[in-house]
Amino acid sequence: MTRLKWTLFGLAVLAVLFGPLVAPHPATAPIGPPFAPPGTAGLLGTDQLGRDVFSRLLHGGAPMLLTSALAALIGSGAGVTAGLFTALASSGRRWVEAIFLRPLDLLAAVPPILVLLLVLTALPNRAGIVLAVALSSVPLSARITRAAAEQVIGRAHVEVALARGESWAWLLGREILPLVASTVLADLGIRFVAAVYLVAAAGFLGLGTSASDWGLLIVEALPGAALQPWALLAPVAGIALVAVTANLASDALARRSRGVLG
Amino acid sequence: MTALVEVRDLRLLAGGRPVLAGVDLVLAEGESVGLVGASGSGKTTLALAVLGHLRSGVRHGGGRVSVRGKDMLPTPAPGVRGGTIGYVGQDPGASLNPYARISSILLSAAGPTPRAARAGRVRDLLGRVGLPREDAFARRYPHQLSGGQQQRVVLAAALAREPRLLVLDEPTTALDLVAKAEVLREIRRQTETGVALLWVSHDLSTVRELVDRVVVLDAGKVTEDRSAVEVTAAPAVPVTRAAAREEDRAIVLSGRSLAASFGERAILSDVDFDLHRGACLAVLGVSGVGKSTLARCLAGLHRPKSGSVLLHGTALAPGVRGRSTAERAAIALVAQNPAEALHPRQDVRTALSRPLRRLRGITSRSAQDIEVTRLLEAVRLPSALASRLPGELSGGQRQRVALARALAADPEVLICDEVTSALDTATQAGVLDLLAELRAELGVAVLLITHDPWVAASASDSVLVLASGRAVASGPTAGLLPVGEDPEKLVTRLLVSPITEGVLPA
Amino acid sequence: GAFLNACGTSIPASGPVRHTVPSVARSGGVLRAVFTGGGAAESLDPFGSGSPVDFVRGDVVFDSLFTLSGGEVVPALATGIEVGPGATSFVLTLREGVKWHDGSPFTADDVAYSFRFMSSPERAYPSQLSAYFDFDKLQIRDPFTLVVPARRPVGDPALFLAAFPGKMVKNGATFTGATAIGTGAYQVTVFEAGRESRLKRFDGHWSGKAPADELVLLSLSDPQAKVNAVVTGQADYAGDIPFITGKAGVAGNDFEVRTAGEENRTAYGWVLNTTRKPFDDPRARKAVRLAISRRALVDTVLLGYGVPGNDLLCAGAKYFTPRDVPARDLDQARKLVKESGADATEIVIRTAEWEIGYNASTQLLVEQLKEAGLKVRADIVSPPEFFEPNAVGAANAVAFSSGAVPLAVIYGRLAAYPPLALKDDGFTAAFGRAIGSADEAERAKAWKDAQEIMYDRGNTVVWGQADVLSLARKAVAGITVRDQAKYPYLGKAGLA
Amino acid sequence: MIRSLPGRLSAGAVLLALLTFVVYVGVDLLPGDPVTSRLGPSTPPERIAELRHHLGLDRPVLARYGEWVAGLFRGDLGISASGRPVTEMLSDRVGNSALLAAMAVLLLAPLSLVLGLWAAWRRGRPADRVVSTGMLLLVSVPEFVVAGALVLLFAVSLRMFPAVSLLPVGASPLAYPEVLVLPVLSLLLVGLAYAVRVIRASACAVLASPHVEFLRLGGASGSTVLRRAVVPTVLPVAAQVWLVTGVAFVGGAVLVEKVFGYPGIGELLVVSVQSGDLPVVQALVLILGAAMLAALVLADLAVVLLTPRLRTGTR
């Protein structure tokens, strides 16, 4: 079972990373009439500009994965760190909360799409998208992690480690994180999908980075869904597949480290 | 008498090793049986099996367990748990739901109770285990109780449904003599009304007092099964009192008018003490008096409200973050609750090598491994345990791993919070021996927190007695705890001054 | 599963039809029509908002001095216009007996107020008329005659008054409430921005009673939602629907997809920036025109709903010169690219989804130009920044579209902004004559010359003329077009 | 901690003040402005300058910010680029959006709790796999696709609910509950996944803890374990998710509102962003931000109230 999961996950990653090499057509060139059904032109038919949906799918995987996964990882990572840190440091020190969590509240209060627009105005490239998406996922990740960590902090082994003078890295990463891992991973899985669509939204607003990002494929295919459903369903299924396999893999990873909790 | 519990050729495996290797045990209605054996011999595993529960990682390898003729493995017969059998586990702190008040824990254990009768029922249960019969107390949450109070709440919950059999796994380890006496009295009352008892303990005196029959486990096998009177008297605790006079030696750690509180509630006030190099100071006091709180203040985990902690005459920062590595290495704490003291996802090797690296700068893997083996040997654990996770250890084993971890820092002062309470007499003696050795050879000073005057008498050279949050007596052990004084009297004389519960009014 | 099934159940209706069989609406009934709305920014002020539903509502509530019909100017609230000497002023004669919705008479004072009102910067969408006429210096001769001076020679002011926004509002009107007073065929009874407006027939309208008793105009922003509203019976008519709906058809045979006809198509294309390399060189402009495959663009972007364009704007309008559609000639295009050195610079084409199809056509254009050896990149931006003047000036080309409005409107707009204007002395001269001449024949000649130059070496690339589609219940009749088919006139509409 | 509530509230007020600044200046920095987007590039520069002056866009940002803030105190959100007062444009839309979000959250909370607990209870078994994977699949499908599918199925094919939420003028959506069904359902499906996953994860952690083992050994029934041990532990985390999701629904329903033509603020936000109507964008972002801040304070409060160790004031 686990092996199957890993194989699936590996295949998905391979397809995404090496897709452009095996794609039959370029991502942007029209190869047939628009909205051609599968079979008549290309494996999955063509999109609204007559471009090969299958090839665009293969081309768009890597930028989608890189941008979204990176953004989700950075955002979740920063959020988890902030959440763990404040949970640990704020006992008896209210300023820690004031300094670390309140700004995050402020960030959370600015709608993600505005964050995206602002960051991209300053940094109009892929790094900007990654940063913007990461920024918008930090606050909630931090909160969720903090709430979960609060329940673990008082345990004696954390106190012993504190008394030993452990570094923050050890305290957060080794003493607390493993005990809140299941919550954090659940959060990360969703962050990833959210990142995919925020990146797509950026593409929709004319701020995209790749010509065939999967999220953008969906947005573009939507109006023509009645004519060529495959152009819509294929990227949706692709994202679902990546999301499900990535989450299964991380679940398996979490279960592998034995222990009393989850 | 009909058989209440019947265990036949029970084999349980954990990680490929047998934990129980063909155990037979029959318990008749109303019969009291003591289950003894060295730490790690399988007592807890057997007790849980009686309830039809296997800890995670433990597999059923054959044999059967039945209660009143109904099989308990693989799935327990309905109505047995909580109904026929009341259970108290070895780790009281971890057993309590942190989100429930004491009253609600007790009421949910008691089953449906008419609204009007609830408060009375809770008070009754608290009283039976020697806890204050106050509504204010019942409204507290588990984290607001001391270790001993938690343990008694768990016991009260087990009694709540008038079970026919009590399976009690070391239910008095965290209790001082007064509390223990009260608890034992309640249990005796239960057995007298025909409740059967499976009493897991290493404390032979309680065993003799309570049970008709003793079953001895060794490495997962029953080696003896005979009537209680035949069991030899407890081996005397070896007296290892150090010969040297402490006045000759330098003061390592001292407390000056320490006071501590939880929010508004004052716990300690005006505590003074001096701990000399190589000496052992026993801190004695009833459950809930603030012993653990004192230990946490010394280790920098609880900010004292006032007063100071001095190491070699210099005041230490109140918080551990403010202390230097050397200062932190100098004071090592062995926490009271072994279940929570070890990280559930870290194996023993990691737990031990971490202080080696942090506080002693031993970074090479091979050097660490040698030290880990040495430390495990020092606490009398096989080195094979190094790769296990805490969940795969017995209660006593965990306790010793926690001790070994404290020793790994090579401390000048070792604060031991009830380190011996979860250990059988032989292991307990071994640990006390070890402490004596450390003191003699390395000059380590030991602050021994205990509720057991015998342990204090046998291991310390001076005693600090806490009552109602103050040091009510202090001085050389020989003077305060004369060998041979009746323990009950001793306790009454020393500890049970004005407020029994030991908590200052909220 | 359900999604696919539901897709599969829609039975395509017959292809777009031009006119329904009775084309005249009977009197009575309620017509519910849905258009793209402007959300909460919608307004009853005819110069206060710019969404399609506002235009449609404005057209039936207010009247202009002149209107267009089949490209020709027809009198409305004005009955005559007399151009002064040198075309520097005109005398306007108003229709007598026109009543406002509140019963008061329409006079020159109202017109004078309206002119000032529409050109005030307080209007969100001030009329461009004030760029040509000096309303501050206007004189009222009598209640039905005014003299209006022009800022520059304007030979055919009636056309300008018909083509540019010029709705007449009552003297002193402010438009802060939920009702508005006009002279139009319908009067407002209920209005809520972004949701709906209910209009009651105004029986005192000067051109006679409108057919439907009540018009309900609904606002939606999503094209598919407009279609769904008609399909599920929540509306009778949806204006300007996507080509995809035409292609996919709609379920049920009670509906039809209609087209506004050949003379009401929308031109799609790009304007090349002649102030920058490489399009300062006519050969590079020619190369672009030869490199594009108009058929492919029409088939893909318009899904076949339209015809290839001949690079000239305003097809269907008066003075438009029909010319052949240039054929694709890649070899020639490559040669011109080489000669002009256009392959040396990266060409940036600015686009935004200002209208459906801008981005798609630009993306295709990029692919097609690459084949001609050009280095091209589409710069897709968001709609509000699309027209940022500096950015437009920095791009090599911008996407563009226009309805079948008079030539003066579009060429005038382009000429006003150097990066969009054609830098060509011959063209500038011909354009000046076309605007300023009061003589019909001379104007026609000047427009012909200007378009000749445009066709030969101009900077507009019009690849297609797109049909304007709408979805209607078969019973809907009497929908007419005045200027742009996207915003039809509903004053004669109703149920058959 | 409860005693620190006034402190928390004043911190919230400070944040709100900061937020107004971030919002005003941030939105002002966005590319595009109402003048050029409306007039197009062909307008003469004097004309643009005149309009900019009229709209006050030629004055320094800080001066405009000052006036804006002063206006906020009078309940005046400024004048839209279309000339209408922003307050008037927003009035009933804010209510409509809040209603939509509230309905969605009211359904979301119990549903996510039940699904999350159920999956955790049966963790590792088929039921859990179905729920967990199903949630992932659901969250992988963007909301506008979900909404579109719902319209096709329930409105166009089955004719059970209206396809678009066309409301008569002046009517509250509550008077026409049928127009709410599909939009609420779309939001619910989209928001459900996150809540279910987080709830499941934290419920799994509790179920594996020693105190649950003790409860079970004490003969507690499944429902007792859930009620006494699992739900109290899960609630603090769940409350955060619910509240934050709820606010996200208010402003994040953009696409859903668009699909259904629902007269809420999401649609207004998009239109205003696209037309560069900065005063409206500023007002909307401020309202959304303030709602989010309020939700976060509430969430903090909920966590404190629901976690005994925090409530009792000591650690």
Ligand SMILES: Nc1ncnc2c1ncn2[C@@H]1O[C@H](COP(=O)(O)OP(=O)(O)OP(=O)(O)O)[C@@H](O)[C@H]1O
């Ligand atoms: N999950 C497990 N995996 C591997 N070994 C286990 C596991 N659980 C228990 N053990 C081992 O089984 C043995 C018996 O454990 P048990 O807890 O029954 O001991 P005990 O007699 O109760 O000891 P103590 O007095 O110290 O509590 C110990 O050696 C322990 O290390």
Ligand SMILES: Nc1ncnc2c1ncn2[C@@H]1O[C@H](COP(=O)(O)OP(=O)(O)OP(=O)(O)O)[C@@H](O)[C@H]1O
């Ligand atoms: N977090 C807390 N909040 C409030 N009161 C607390 C808290 N922790 C402990 N207490 C109370 O403080 C008192 C001292 O607790 P402490 O743990 O120091 O006792 P102890 O002497 O170690 O007892 P034991 O022998 O039972 O472990 C007890 O009465 C306990 O109820």
Ligand SMILES: [Mg+2]
């Ligand atoms: Mg045990």
Ligand SMILES: [Mg+2]
């Ligand atoms: Mg204690």
